[in-house]
Amino acid sequence: MFKLVRTDKKTRARVGRFTTPHGKVNTPCFMPVGTQATVKTLSVEDIKNCGAGMILSNAYHLYLRPGVELIKKAGGLHKFMGWDKTILTDSGGFQIFSLTSLVKVRDEGVEFSSHIDGSKHFLSPEDVVRIQRDMLGSDISMVLDECVKYPSTRDRAESAMKITLDWAKRSKKEFGAKNPEGKLLFGIVQGSSFLDLREECAKRLVDMGFAGYAIGGVSVGEPDELIRETIEATAQMLPKNKVRYVMGVGTPIDIINAVAAGCDMFDCVMPTRNGRNGTAFTKEGKLPLRNARYKEDFRPPEGGCECYTCKNHTRAYLRHLINVNEILGLRLVSLHNIHFYVNLMAAIREAILVKDFERFKREFINHYGGEL
């Protein structure tokens, strides 16, 4: 299903596209995160106006609240939240292992206590496929995986990788060979920072055959350099004719480096989380709008930006809104940040297509400082 349009000669960056039941996706692409059936502070109209063609949501969170039966009754997640483009849902593996307590991994699946009310739950990999594909109606489902934090012992990483493989096999079987509706299932490569474990995991997932492959368990506490090395090495373990999705990554620089390593899809809470902290992303770096230096700065957050916020408002106004705790401030900065990320991906695709990606990457990184 993944069609390579162009591969960069000097790097491993590539432009591709694929189709889901809710439309075409051009890669490299960024998915705004809509954990609880909303990209925080933004309406679906806002997200579309930013140019986003797909979003990520989360099976674990929706399973707990409002419940997947309710969403099924609503006609699926697309109808429930009013989003008619592609939705990828994370399986909840990451959330179960990072948010919940009393987690017990058994062969059959995982038992955990809700991070909200402590209630006990059990989910098998088969349950998680059914929840995503059949109840939420996700265009792209992710297999249930076990994600370990960094640092992890080799034994711990190996056992998590092995159970992830076992669950992947069962997920694939549950998902079935044919999907008449064109829905997709992605496998997830685990293995922590042990590249031989990742190699084994990747190889066996590829043998099973998934529509796409995710690189999971990165950006879970390890140093920046190790994030980058793990992504670069793992990307090369994956087939060229399948889409590669780096989960939960990252800064604009992380993403550009991962694109150069041959990765295609990204999701991250950074644009919305920073938005709610009042920090705007710009090509020159992050703009902490609470800062007193923006008090009388009547320029838009980012000159030349075509987003609603930059076309209508100034840094001084946003700073005021944030300082007096007005929700509109969080929303306007989140909107700009999602626009920034989505349009960064469009610029990356364009640079690859015009054979100029290496220069684009170099110039972007040189330009992009830390906090302004």
Place this chain on the structure above:
Amino acid sequence: MFKLVRTDKKTRARVGRFTTPHGKVNTPCFMPVGTQATVKTLSVEDIKNCGAGMILSNAYHLYLRPGVELIKKAGGLHKFMGWDKTILTDSGGFQIFSLTSLVKVRDEGVEFSSHIDGSKHFLSPEDVVRIQRDMLGSDISMVLDECVKYPSTRDRAESAMKITLDWAKRSKKEFGAKNPEGKLLFGIVQGSSFLDLREECAKRLVDMGFAGYAIGGVSVGEPDELIRETIEATAQMLPKNKVRYVMGVGTPIDIINAVAAGCDMFDCVMPTRNGRNGTAFTKEGKLPLRNARYKEDFRPPEGGCECYTCKNHTRAYLRHLINVNEILGLRLVSLHNIHFYVNLMAAIREAILVKDFERFKREFINHYGGEL
């Protein structure tokens, strides 16, 4: 400046219009409240999409944060917040007497401590005119007034009314007889629930001659029936050829009754405050969307409503958003509520124009229950 278009034969309801430097205003009308240079949770585009032609903001709050010098540097409040239609600013009298501590009323003006940081401030009525007209650039400025809570002794109400009159006279002088830009200054009738005090206040304000007259000091703790009686009686003390503005009122029923008594302009935090509590206004009454009964209710908040929220979302989705503390929920309900209030006023104007207001009023009140 106020032109009466039609007066209802059976009630005192009337349709009128007037012009400010930022456009025409059709009355009866409702002003969404944008205390801190934003109508809470909504963008200026949202407010326009609701059909609002004017908003209210607040000199006291803006004077403290971000400061009126900053707003003047930004080119005035319209430019600062990106709103290009009419703005009325309250003088801050109500806020100074209700929010601040250590208030000292002197002949020259009022001394108070900021409700934010306790810092001491002094404002004269002349300062307050300059702040609104010259620094914020308000289309309609309100005179500084002293507002007493209910219940109040007659002496207390009388002394507040007298100082309000004195300040009104000085405000009028500061504002000047001519306003080449077409900006307007409104007087405020005080007097608590003592109708003879209100009569004296109204008469003397009318002698001074203002572009419009506000009924202040209602809905400050008194029973519903007294609110209604005070508004009805005070409206009759005011000239027919001037606009009458009831400050801080009220429920849809309060507004319809005040229109029937001959009032023209309203502002109230109810639509946005209820929105942030997850309660939607409908013609049948208030819809507390947190309520479990809406869990699987896949209808829009209000059938037939043309607002963005009702055209795109269900009660079940809004309930979910509110229950998981997602900001989008507060925003979508606020948006519907502002649309409801603004369109209620449009329906009222239409009913008066087609000589059907009395029936409209009766049917609206019969239909509108309490909480659904």
